[in-house]
Amino acid sequence: MNVSPDPVASSETVAPTWSPRGWLVWGLGAVAVLALVLSVLLWQRLGRMQEQLARQSQDAGQQSLEAKAWAKQAQDTVKDNAARLTLIEGRLGEVALQRGQLEDLIQSLSRSRDENLVVDMEAGLRLAQQQAQLTGSTEPSLATLKSAQQRLQRAAQPRLAPVERAVEKDLERLRSLQTPDIPGLLIRLDEGVAQIDALVLANQSPAPGALAAREAQPKPSAWPSWWSQGVQQVLGPLSDLVRISRVNAPEALLLSPEQSFFLRENLKLKLLNARLGLLARQYDAVRVDLTQTAAGIKKYADPQSRKTQQLLQLLEQAQQQLQKGESPRLDASLAALATAAAGR
Template sequence: MPTIAATVNQAASSAAPPPSAPSTSRRDALRNWALIVASVVALGALGVGWNTQQRLRVLEKELVKRQQDSQGEAAQALLLAKQAQDASREAGARVALLDARVSEAALQRTQIEDLIQSLARSRDENVVADVDAALRVALQQSAITGSTEPLLQALQQADDRLARYNQPRLERVRRALARDLDRVKAVGVSDLSSLTLRLDELVRLVDELPLLAATESRRAPSAAPRGASAPEAGASGASWNDHLVAWWDAWPVRLWEEMRSLVRVARVQQPEALLLAPEQMYFLRENLKLRLLNARLALLSRQYATAQADLRDAQAALERYFDPASRRVQVASELLKQVASQARQVSLPRPDETLAALAAAAAGR
């Protein structure tokens, strides 16, 4: 490619006229220089334009690239804004939830504080109510069982609890508890379990007790035959005639002794006791057992009057039909008397003073 200077020289040489004169050549030289300058200027303008065009293209490309980058960044910014908006909404929801939970926690805390204060205020009332309920239940159990043991244990437990609690306003209740405890301990109540065991022992002994009729029938005669050994005394040294004489002399005595053995005289306080037949003896023992069992059931049912009546009938039968000289009959009679003396109706004490003190403490007095 020819350069710009060669092109300009060629154009100038082709355009210049032949030198005819000095003036003409001078004008031609000026014209040539003007053309050269114009060509240089035009070429410079063309170069500047081309350079400017190249720069514009570069700038256009840069602008396009930047526009694309800005559009990408705008899209990314929109995505980030959307994400931020979603996060803001979620954060707002979480804040609202946290506010609700904080409000709920504050409400629960207020309720718990109120409950604690209520428990602190009602602690004395709860202790008083528990002791009162325990005493009333123990009183019912004592009335059912006929024993003071449930009431005694309830009073002791209440005293121990109040001693551990150590509240000055309940000292009046403790003093009332001590007085009621002494009063309950002083009351002697019959032990029904031991009484029923004694009656069971008596029922077992009935079959072993000797009857008066059977004892009298087994007793030996009051006198032994006398003179029966007279013939034998001299049997060794006497003759047959002497034996015969001795037997003849002794037979009236032996006959008299045999007749005396058929009849026996004795002093009996209850004559009907000797007239019992063997089958009547069996029914007598069974009737005595039934009397004792009825007395046992009456004691367990707290029917002391019925029990006393059955025990009196059993004692009368024992004294009338059984041998009073027998050791077993004496033991049975002693057991009957002990049971009859202990089977008494005893009014159970009520802890009224303690209940009144508890009511006063619950009322705040």
């Protein structure tokens, strides 16, 4: 008889039994495997790190070499630049010195040009003043002042500004200056020369015509006319012998006929000399001659004579006209030019 096996018993026989020791062995094995795996991974990582460090060290070495090369090149460049800078500074010093010398030369040329301009204008103004004194005309002075003004405006130098103002002042003064009537004065002097011959001197007796005119004047009298005429016929010759008149200069009565002639000629020469001075535009000399002529007439001529009064009036009118004939002078411009020349 076949006996079938018990399923429960067979299952109990097949199933292994796990003991704590087995679990420990398996745990230690797993830990060992895990440690081995981790060691391998760590070793690989360390290898990669070493390779990376080696590459970085190699790169750092190359960079250090390159840095040294660049530093050497930079040092050479600095030395080269320093040498160039020294050379440039030397050349810059030379250029600055040349520039200073050039500026001094330009200033010297400018001062020389200004000095030449001042000297030229001063000479021109003095020559124009002499021409104006000789001709009595303001045209030479005006033309020279206008030319000087234009030259100063073209020069445009601040140090010559006072000269320009002085030139403008002289221009305005000359434009407003009045010139004397030379032809009219010459005519008056000619009339004066002609009147000297008819001048009545203090030592001369009245002319017969003047006595006749004086006697012909009717005189009021309380006596009858026939009695007055008889008295005049008797006293007339006596009045010719004695004449009473006022004389300011006693020496005028002591003139002889010859001296009277030379006196008239001397007065004529004075007026002719004044005429020549007027033509030469020597107004000061003309004034002196006219003053001396008037003084001689007042001293030696009869002040009561109408011819004497007319001649003195003519000389006075000539003196008044000469007051307008001042010689044109350029004192302001010449003084400014002298100051500018002294300030160089």
